[in-house]
Amino acid sequence: MxxxxxxxKTKLQFNNQNYNHEGAVLHTNTIHQTKVxxxxxxxxxxxxxxxIIGTILGYGNYFPVLNQMxxxxxxxxxIIGVGVFKALQSANWxxxxxxxxxxxxxxxxxxxxxxxxxxxxxxxxxSYYLHQEGEYLxxxxxxxxxxxxxxxxxxxxxxxxxxxxxxxxTAKNDYINAKGRLQIYSKASTTKHPIRLGEYAVVEGTxxxxxxxxxxxxxxxxxxxxxxxxxxxxxxxxxxxASHKDLxxxxxxxxxxxxxxxxxxxxxxxxxxxxxxxxxxxxxxxQHVLAQSLALGGHYSxxxxxxxxxxxxxxxxxxxxxxxxxxxxxxxxxxxxGRLIKLRKxxxxxxxxxxxxxxxxxxxxxxxxxxxxxxxxxxxxxxxxGRLYQAKQALCICAILCLVYDPFSIFDVSxxxxxxxxxxxxxxxxxxxxRIQWLPKWIKTPLVLCVSAQLLILPxxxxxxxxxxxxxxxxxxxxxxxxDLSIVLIFISTVISYVLPISFLWSLIDVLxxxxxxxxxxxxxxGSLLWLGMMNPYCAYLYLxxxxxxxxxxxxRKRYTVYIVLCLVFMVTTFGTSYYVTQYHKNxxxxxxxxxxxxxxxxxxxxxxxxxxxxxxxxxxKTTPNERLINQAIRAYGVNPKVVKVDYFHxxxxxxxxxxxxxxxxxxxxxxxxxxxxxxxxKTNTLFITSRSSIMNEIGRIxxxxxxxxxxxxxxxxxxxxxxxxxxxxxxxxxxxxxx
Numbered sequence: 001m002x003x004x005x006x007x008x009k010t011k012l013q014f015n016n017q018n019y020n021h022e023g024a025v026l027h028t029n030t031i032h033q034t035k036v037x038x039x040x041x042x043x044x045x046x047x048x049x050x051x052i053i054g055t056i057l058g059y060g061n062y063f064p065v066l067n068q069m070x071x072x073x074x075x076x077x078x079i080i081g082v083g084v085f086k087a088l089q090s091a092n093w094x095x096x097x098x099x100x101x102x103x104x105x106x107x108x109x110x111x112x113x114x115x116x117x118x119x120x121x122x123x124x125x126x127s128y129y130l131h132q133e134g135e136y137l138x139x140x141x142x143x144x145x146x147x148x149x150x151x152x153x154x155x156x157x158x159x160x161x162x163x164x165x166x167x168x169x170t171a172k173n174d175y176i177n178a179k180g181r182l183q184i185y186s187k188a189s190t191t192k193h194p195i196r197l198g199e200y201a202v203v204e205g206t207x208x209x210x211x212x213x214x215x216x217x218x219x220x221x222x223x224x225x226x227x228x229x230x231x232x233x234x235x236x237x238x239x240x241x242a243s244h245k246d247l248x249x250x251x252x253x254x255x256x257x258x259x260x261x262x263x264x265x266x267x268x269x270x271x272x273x274x275x276x277x278x279x280x281x282x283x284x285x286x287q288h289v290l291a292q293s294l295a296l297g298g299h300y301s302x303x304x305x306x307x308x309x310x311x312x313x314x315x316x317x318x319x320x321x322x323x324x325x326x327x328x329x330x331x332x333x334x335x336x337x338g339r340l341i342k343l344r345k346x347x348x349x350x351x352x353x354x355x356x357x358x359x360x361x362x363x364x365x366x367x368x369x370x371x372x373x374x375x376x377x378x379x380x381x382x383x384x385x386g387r388l389y390q391a392k393q394a395l396c397i398c399a400i401l402c403l404v405y406d407p408f409s410i411f412d413v414s415x416x417x418x419x420x421x422x423x424x425x426x427x428x429x430x431x432x433x434x435r436i437q438w439l440p441k442w443i444k445t446p447l448v449l450c451v452s453a454q455l456l457i458l459p460x461x462x463x464x465x466x467x468x469x470x471x472x473x474x475x476x477x478x479x480x481x482x483x484d485l486s487i488v489l490i491f492i493s494t495v496i497s498y499v500l501p502i503s504f505l506w507s508l509i510d511v512l513x514x515x516x517x518x519x520x521x522x523x524x525x526x527g528s529l530l531w532l533g534m535m536n537p538y539c540a541y542l543y544l545x546x547x548x549x550x551x552x553x554x555x556x557r558k559r560y561t562v563y564i565v566l567c568l569v570f571m572v573t574t575f576g577t578s579y580y581v582t583q584y585h586k587n588x589x590x591x592x593x594x595x596x597x598x599x600x601x602x603x604x605x606x607x608x609x610x611x612x613x614x615x616x617x618x619x620x621x622k623t624t625p626n627e628r629l630i631n632q633a634i635r636a637y638g639v640n641p642k643v644v645k646v647d648y649f650h651x652x653x654x655x656x657x658x659x660x661x662x663x664x665x666x667x668x669x670x671x672x673x674x675x676x677x678x679x680x681x682x683k684t685n686t687l688f689i690t691s692r693s694s695i696m697n698e699i700g701r702i703x704x705x706x707x708x709x710x711x712x713x714x715x716x717x718x719x720x721x722x723x724x725x726x727x728x729x730x731x732x733x734x735x736x737x738x739x740x
Contacts, residue, residue: 038083038086038087038090038096038100040390040393041390041392041393041396042082042083042086043083044393044396044397044400045079045082045083045392045396046079046080046083046100046103046104047107047396047400048076048079048396048399048400048403049075049076049077049078049079049080049083049104050076050080050103050104050107050108050111051107051111051400051403051404051407052072052073052075052076052079052403052410053073053076053077053080053108053111054107054108054109054110054111054112054114054115055111055112055114055115055403055407055410056069056072056073056076056410057108057112057115058111058112058113058114058115058116058119058407059115059119059223059407059408059411061116061119062119062123063214063222063734064214064734066214066215066216066220067216067463067534067535067537067540068220068416068459068460068463068464069411070537070540071459071460071463071537071540071544072410072416072460074540074541074544075456075544078544078548080104083100083104084097084100087100111403111407114404114407115407118226118407118408119226122226122229125179125180127180127207127209127231127232128178129161129164129166129176129178129207129232130207130208130209130231130232131206131207131208131209132164132166132167132168132206132207133166133167133205133206134164134165134166134167134168134204134206135164135165135167135202135203135204136159136161136163136164136165136178136182136202136203136204136205136207136234137161137162137163137164137165137200137201137202137242137246137247137250137252138159138160138161138162138181138182138200138201138203139159139160139162139198139199139200139201139258139262139265140157140158140159140195140196140197140198140199140201140265140269141158141159141160141181141197141198141265142157142158142197142364143157143197143269143272143298143364144156144157144195144197145157145298145299145300145301146188146299146301146302147185147301148301149185152187152189153187153188153189154185154186154187154188155184155185155186155187155188155191155195155239156183156184156185157183157184157186157195158181158182158183158184158228158230159181159182159184159201159203160180160181161178161179161180161181161182161231162177162178162250162252163175163176163177163178163250163251163252164176164178165249165250175249175250175251179229180229180230180231180232181228181229181230181231182203182207182230182231182232182233182234183230183232183233183234184203184205184233184234184237184239185233185234185235185236185237186203186236186237186238186239187236190238191239192240193239193240193241195239196266196269196270196273197265197266197268197269197272198262198263198264198265198266198267198268198269199241199242199266199269200241200242200246200247200262201239201240201241201242202239202240202241202242202246203234203237203238203239203240204237204238204240205234205235205236205237205238206234207231207232207233207234208232208233208234208235209232210225210230210231210232210233211594211596212225213594213731213732213733213734214734215592215593215594215633215734216534216591216636216737217463217464217466217533217534217632217633217635217636217637218464218629218632218633218636219413219464220411220413222411223408223409223410223411223412224408224411224412226408227406227408227409227412264361268361268362271362272296272362272363275292275295275296275362275494276292276296278494278497278498279291279292279295279490279494280292281497282493282497282503282506282509282510283506283509283510283513286303286304286307286513286517287509287510287513287514287517289302289303290303290307290513290516290517291486291490291509291513293320294319294320294483294486294487294490295487295490295491295494296322296362296363297320297321297322297363297364298321299320300320303320307517307521308320309524310520310521310523310524310525311520311524312465312524313467313469313471313523313524313525313529314469314471314472314475314479314520314523314524315450315454315469315471315472315475315476316472316475316476316479316480316483316520318417318421319480319483321414322363322364322369325484325487326359326363326369326372326487327356327359327360327369327372327373327376328372328376329484329487329488329491330352330355330356330359330491331352331353331355331356331376333488333491333492334348334351334352334355334356335348335349335351335352338351338352345383346384349380349383349384350380350384352376352380353376353377353380356372356373356376356377357373357377360373370398370402371395371398371399371402371418371419371422374394374397374398374401375391375394375395375398378394378397378398379391379394391426392423392426392427395419395422395423395426398419399419402415413460413464416457416460417457417460417461420456420457420460421453421454421456421457422453423456424452424453424454424455424456424457425449425452425453427452427456427551427555428448428451428452428455428551428554429448429449429452429453431554431555432448432451432452432554433445433448435554436448442477443477446476446477446480446481447473447476447477449476450472450473450476450477451473454472455547456547458535458543459535459540459543459544462532462533462534462535463534463535463636466531466532466533466534466632466635466636467529467530467531467532467635468529468530468532468575469528469529469530470528470529470530471523471524471526471528471529474523475519475520475523478519478523479516479519479520479523482512482515482516482519483516485512486509486512486513486516489505489508489509489512490509492505493505493506493509531635531638531640532575532578532579532582532638533579533582533635533636533637533638533639534582534636534637534638535575535578536577536578536581536582539574539575539577539578539581540574540578542574542577543571543574543575546567546570546571546574547567547571549563549567550564550567550568550571553567579638582608582637582638583607583608583638584607584608585606585607585608585739586606586607587606587739587740588603588604588605588606588659588661588664588739588740589603589604589637589737589738589739589740590602590603590604590666590687590737590738590739590740591603591604591633591637591737591738592709592728592730592735592737592738593629593630593633594730594731594734595626595629595731597617597626598615598616598617598626599615599616599617599651599711599730599731600613600614600615600616600626600630601613601614601616601666602614602630602633602634602637602639602644603659603666604637604639605661606661608638608639610643610645611634611639611643611644611645612644612645612646612647612659613630613634613644613645613646613647614647614648614649614658614659614666615646615647615648615649616648616649616650616651616689616711616730617648649668649689650668651668651689651690651691651711652670652691652711653668653670654668654670655667655668655669655670656668658689661740664685664686664687664740665685665686665687665740666686666687666689666740667686667687667688667689668688668689668690669688669689669690669695669699670690670691670692670695671690671692671694671695671698685740686706687706687707687708687709687738687740688706688707688708688709689708689709689711690708690709690710690711691710691711691712693710696708696710696727700726700727704726705726706726707726707727707728707738708726708727708728709728709729709730709735710727710728710729710730711730711731712729712730712731
């Protein structure tokens with residue numbers, strides 16, 4: 001502690017020597033000495049920016065890179081640009097700049113190579129067991145959660161496969177080793193045994209391949225599944241606990257590391273079950289499910305679609321998944337209780353670290369939890385060692401560690417929003433709080449937290465959710481504090497309930513949750529949403545540049561109030577400009593919406609004067625489960641779903657014009673010779689849809705510049721081998737937007 005205070009005193013004295021009260025420089029030589037090299041924090045930022053760029057470049061060799069990755073790529077470029085600017089300010093700028101360029105090039109190359117290696121490793125293993133009915137032996141690695149699918153209750157969980165027994169006449173007694181993970185959906189009504197984390201299980205069913213087709217405006221799950229090595233999904237899987245006889249039949253032998261890992265999972269699962277049971281004993285109804293979600297995350301389906309929409313519209317959806325605020329509250333609670341019983345600060349911090357790590361394991365270790373846990377450990381270690389703690393540097397170190405361990409984390413929405421929001425809090429939180437003097441503290445604190453957390457990630461929020469919520473400011477001031485207080489009380493009440501019953505505290509929690517749900521519902525349905533759709537990439541780049549200027553003027557010692565206001569005005573203008581660019585276009589836009597059950601085209605007329613949803617599916621196929629995804633795509637392109645017209649067509653049917661404007665049209669064509677109105681030579685401005693590979697090649701030969709979509713209603717690709725960049729196979733790959 002003495003060493004810590006001594007170093008703090010030295011730093012403050014050093015800062016006072018450099019500047020007087022007006023910020024004037026007092027000693028030129030001192031300034032030159034401080035500008036010889038980049039600081040550790042700046043180097044950490046440069047490393048992070050280089051890893052981001054290399055990872056995205058490596059990923060782009062194999063899979064489409066959509067707009068959200070362009071936003072993050074631009075942020076990586078900006079981070080390195082700041083490092084270059086700092087290097088140019090140093091005394092030996094040529095030496096610093098040379099070292100920086102070499103260092104950045106090396107890191108980009110290494111991260112590029114690592115990403116390529118991980119993708120090759122993932123693709124090198126053939127998931128031969130997909131579409132093979134049989135019994136699958138595995139370990140439950142993700143805790144079960146109740147979900148609702150098509151009106152039925154299911155348990156959703158994940159298993160790590162060890163071996164399988166295929167139902168095949170030629171392999172009746174074969175037990176084959178297998179790798180990877182499978183997502184399982186087991187009906188709650190037919191599951192006789194409780195599903196426990198870390199337990200050996202035998203699941204009977206048929207794994208289906210994952211539907212992984214990228215689409216603009218939708219959360220990309222490819223990176224998440226590649227990170228966890230998830231290979232497929234089983235619906236209506238029959239679950240049973242693996243007995244000793246089953247383990248012998250599957251010829252499975254557990255290694256020491258596997259046994260240790262499984263036991264840790266089992267302990268975490270028991271703790272989860274115990275907490276869930278304790279909450280169930282004292283709370284009922286929506287308050288019971290909300291308390292479980294606040295304490296352990298998940299339970300989204302049990303909360304109901306309407307409640308989830310309310311939390312999404314008020315910007316409080318992150319509270320339902322375990323985030324940094326949970327770890328921070330838990331750490332503060334443990335530290336405060338430790339100090340209350342007269343423990344030393346060092347001991348209290350160590351206890352806080354241990355509890356935070358244990359909680360991280362219990363709730364599953366998602367990106368926000370890992371990030372906050374690592375930052376908390378670094379902060380506590382800095383205090384224990386008597387060193388100064390730099391929060392931005394610690395955040396960069398956390399991000400670097402996560403990306404080195406798993407490059408695909410950068411493509412995960414939780415990672416992007418968690419780190420982006422936290423970085424925004426560190427940059428603008430304190431300075432905005434100091435600048436806003438006229439508001440009372442109880443309003444200013446949540447308001448500053450809400451605004452500063454969203455400044456950097458606004459383009460990403462519009463990309464994934466397509467709206468800006470004005471009510472989120474009120475929700476941050478009113479509902480968020482109530483939920484934070486509820487989380488703390490749930491932690492305290494759960495622990496105390498193991499010793500003695502405390503109905504009073506649980507009654508207080510019930511009241512707080514009821515009030516929170518009511519206020520959140522009122523704010524969520526207040527009509528305060530601005531549906532803007534995705535942000536145009538160039539407008540997003542301009543917004544980031546203006547955000548950089550805003551940060552410079554805001555954090556500068558001089559009072560650049562006029563420039564700060566101008567930057568804010570221009571930043572708001574970029575959203576209006578993006579909306580204008582989205583709404584006004586000369587050509588008709590055709591966007592492909594990838595679905596499992598059918599193929600869907602969203603056709604938007606010039607200048608958004610009208611919109612059509614064209615569904616390639618027989619009338620008996622239910623499209624109700626897909627309505628959410630279809631509406632999400634419609635919103636992403638700035639269209640109100642209420643004004644969209646829906647029409648069905650058959651790609652394998654007779655010739656038909658399914659869309660037509662004054663100059664161009666969309667035709668279904670399968671080579672019907674009797675249709676005189678379909679002469680290929682006349683169709684110079686037509687988008688063709690066909691289900692016959694021969695016709696696909698014929699159209700490509702006669703009209704090589706026209707776009708052709710191949711639809712395979714029964715999943716058979718036949719001999720399709722499109723060699724032209726204007727030919728696309730629907731349902732199997734990402735299709736760029738088409739302009740007619």
